[in-house]
Amino acid sequence: DFVMTQSPDSLAVSLGERATISCKSSQSVLYSPNNKNYLAWYQQKPGQPPKLLISWASIRESGVPDRFSGSGSGTDFTLTISDLQAEDVAVYHCQQCLNNPFTFGQGTKVEIK
Amino acid sequence: QLLLQESGPRLVKPSETLSLTCTVSGDSLTNSDFFWGWLRQPPGKGLEWIGGIYYSRTTFYNPSLKSRITISLDTSKNQFSLKVNSVTAADTALYYCARHIGDSGWPRFSDYWGQGILVTVSS
Numbered sequence: 001d002f003v004m005t006q007s008p009d010s011l012a013v014s015l016g017e018r019a020t021i022s023c024k025s026s027q028s029v030l031y032s033p034n035n036k037n038y039l040a041w042y043q044q045k046p047g048q049p050p051k052l053l054i055s056w057a058s059i060r061e062s063g064v065p066d067r068f069s070g071s072g073s074g075t076d077f078t079l080t081i082s083d084l085q086a087e088d089v090a091v092y093h094c095q096q097c098l099n100n101p102f103t104f105g106q107g108t109k110v111e112i113k
Numbered sequence: 114q115l116l117l118q119e120s121g122p123r124l125v126k127p128s129e130t131l132s133l134t135c136t137v138s139g140d141s142l143t144n145s146d147f148f149w150g151w152l153r154q155p156p157g158k159g160l161e162w163i164g165g166i167y168y169s170r171t172t173f174y175n176p177s178l179k180s181r182i183t184i185s186l187d188t189s190k191n192q193f194s195l196k197v198n199s200v201t202a203a204d205t206a207l208y209y210c211a212r213h214i215g216d217s218g219w220p221r222f223s224d225y226w227g228q229g230i231l232v233t234v235s236s
Contacts, residue, residue, distance in 0.1 A: 040222045042160075049209055049226035050160065061224065093160055097221040101175040102162040 002027050002096050006105035012113040019081040021108045023094035028074045031098060038098035041070055041079045044107075045090045053092075054079070086112060115139035117210050117227035125204075125234050131197040135210030135227060142188050143168045148213040148220030151184065151195045153206035154229075161206075165213050165220035166193055173220055200234045207231050
């Protein structure tokens, strides 16, 4: 199985500042024939299901604020939340969808400092 | 607006079968653009992808669960279902149904989720 490891497990960021979350895969999730990274980011607020924020490592879903951005390729990926807002408090999960089983990272909790 | 709603027993005895149904409104399970599937999250733990199904009834299962699970489709009711056989306490989790964006014949990213249903395995 592909093992997805997120860091840190939690972080506290001041309002308006930047939050950066790392996701590393044990194997590359870049599929060479189509040059796509099969990597997604989800946001999960307390008591709610996960919400898809970013697919293909860097493509924001419709309606997702542009302060959320995804980057990276192969085995190393980053979710950046610039200008952190109070409503961004949540757990963020990365998921690889290249190899079955489609595995998730352990989650990163983002709080306000 | 697309809505998914899980339903089923919230308490299941060990060794018995867990059965859940997802009712979809706002989209048709025969829509060939998407797949439909299940994920779960044990209390205090991370997410696990269980499996998915296409309108053609082709199924895709997590290999670690494949011997115990069945995902099926009822297009007349616009519902799909999950069965997990021989459950143990390790199957206690919040179960989500979700629509999946497809790519290259496989379900990939989950773009719409139900609210989830907590199923406890206990005698």
